[in-house]
Amino acid sequence: MHNAxxxxxxxxxxxxxxxxSSQLDKNYILHLYEDMLLGRNFEDMCAQMYYRGKMFGxxxxxxGQEAVSTGVIKAMRESDYVCSTYRDHVHALSKGVSPRAVxxxxxxxxxxxxxGRGGSMHIFSAPHNFLGGFAFIGxxxxxxxxxxxxxxxxxxxxxxxxxxxxxAVFFGDGTSNNGQFFECLNMAVLWKLPxxxxxxxxxxxxxxxxxxxxxxxxxxxxxxxxxxxxxEVDGMDVLEVNSVAQKxxxxxxxxQGPTLIEALTYRFRGHSLADPDELRSKQEKEAWINRxxxxxxxxxxxxxxxxxxxxxxxxxxxxxxxxxxAINFALTSPDPDTRDLYKYIFxx
Ligand SMILES: Cc1ncc(C[n+]2csc(CCOP(=O)(O)OP(=O)(O)O)c2C)c(N)n1
Ligand SMILES: [Mg+2]
Numbered sequence: 001m002h003n004a005x006x007x008x009x010x011x012x013x014x015x016x017x018x019x020x021s022s023q024l025d026k027n028y029i030l031h032l033y034e035d036m037l038l039g040r041n042f043e044d045m046c047a048q049m050y051y052r053g054k055m056f057g058x059x060x061x062x063x064g065q066e067a068v069s070t071g072v073i074k075a076m077r078e079s080d081y082v083c084s085t086y087r088d089h090v091h092a093l094s095k096g097v098s099p100r101a102v103x104x105x106x107x108x109x110x111x112x113x114x115x116g117r118g119g120s121m122h123i124f125s126a127p128h129n130f131l132g133g134f135a136f137i138g139x140x141x142x143x144x145x146x147x148x149x150x151x152x153x154x155x156x157x158x159x160x161x162x163x164x165x166x167x168a169v170f171f172g173d174g175t176s177n178n179g180q181f182f183e184c185l186n187m188a189v190l191w192k193l194p195x196x197x198x199x200x201x202x203x204x205x206x207x208x209x210x211x212x213x214x215x216x217x218x219x220x221x222x223x224x225x226x227x228x229x230x231x232e233v234d235g236m237d238v239l240e241v242n243s244v245a246q247k248x249x250x251x252x253x254x255x256q257g258p259t260l261i262e263a264l265t266y267r268f269r270g271h272s273l274a275d276p277d278e279l280r281s282k283q284e285k286e287a288w289i290n291r292x293x294x295x296x297x298x299x300x301x302x303x304x305x306x307x308x309x310x311x312x313x314x315x316x317x318x319x320x321x322x323x324x325x326a327i328n329f330a331l332t333s334p335d336p337d338t339r340d341l342y343k344y345i346f347x348x
Contacts, residue, residue: 071241174205235263
């Protein structure tokens with residue numbers, strides 16, 4: 001996986017999207033496809049398990065938005081940081097947290113990545129530099145700034161010779177109307193922090209249409225007021241997202257400061273599994289579902305003869321095995337011991 005990433009970093013990138021990807025490493029494209037498929041299948045299984053009563057509280061699924069997680073996070077290194085939202089399962093999977101550890105967390109089991117104490121909205125994994133999982137909107141943005149600041153501090157003040165680590169923070173269109181976003185844009189530019197603001201503009205904040213809630217619905221344009229690059233990208237095209245992310249990451253790593261990426265995307269399910277999803281029109285949903293990022297990449301792979309149906313099918317089978325394994329692991333894992341109720345509340 002890391003090799004495919006390294007190879008890719010060396011390749012000259014075009015930014016015209018799916019059609020221009022012929023020079024991209026084929027294994028890397030299949031790696032992106034596999035990651036998106038893992039996210040989709042994982043979330044579909046979550047829905048099944050939720051309705052069978054295996055999960056508690058709110059569960060927000062990521063179906064439809066996979067190209068954003070995969071495109072950005074697969075362009076990053078293992079040592080880089082990611083901050084997410086309550087729609088966090090798939091970001092964690094892309095960052096390398098195992099499906100077992102995420103599923104067990106959703107089941108509230110001791111083997112979960114947050115020891116079963118967090119649940120769906122609080123996926124966290126220190127070994128993967130995956131900093132959450134936040135229930136409050138916008139909460140991850142200042143945390144991401146802190147992660148980016150410590151990376152710069154290590155280099156500039158403590159004299160570290162290693163490359164700057166980059167932090168990507170994901171959040172929604174609705175969240176971009178929140179004050180923390182603007183404060184953090186200001187500070188990130190002022191201190192040239194190695195951070196990427198990734199706005200997943202899925203057009204809705206629960207039942208509020210984005211164009212009804214924002215003074216300037218084109219969120220990327222707001223970057224200009226703070227002096228950082230603001231880039232709009234087709235969030236249903238993983239190769240385009242990946243190309244834009246590669247450039248933003250290279251810029252951040254070189255100490256040139258932050259970038260704002262607005263990815264235009266759509267969630268294929270309701271806001272959460274408790275949402276009957278009655279406010280969005282059938283036509284709107286269908287138009288976006290027709291642009292399904294996984295189907296698009298699959299047809300590109302076949303059309304460009306990057307791989308054949310057999311290879312695609314093998315990836316499918318591999319993912320299904322992984323998901324079944326995650327479910328069995330979560331089902332058979334122990335609940336936290338009630339005697340450990342106060343464990344992990346304070347640092348040892
Ligand atoms: C500080 C805070 N205020 C309000 C809420 C309630 N809330 C939960 S999700 C949400 C909408 C967020 O929409 P968006 O940022 O577009 O993300 P999406 O759900 O579309 O991914 C709101 C207002 C919250 N979680 N936190
Ligand atoms: Mg939204």
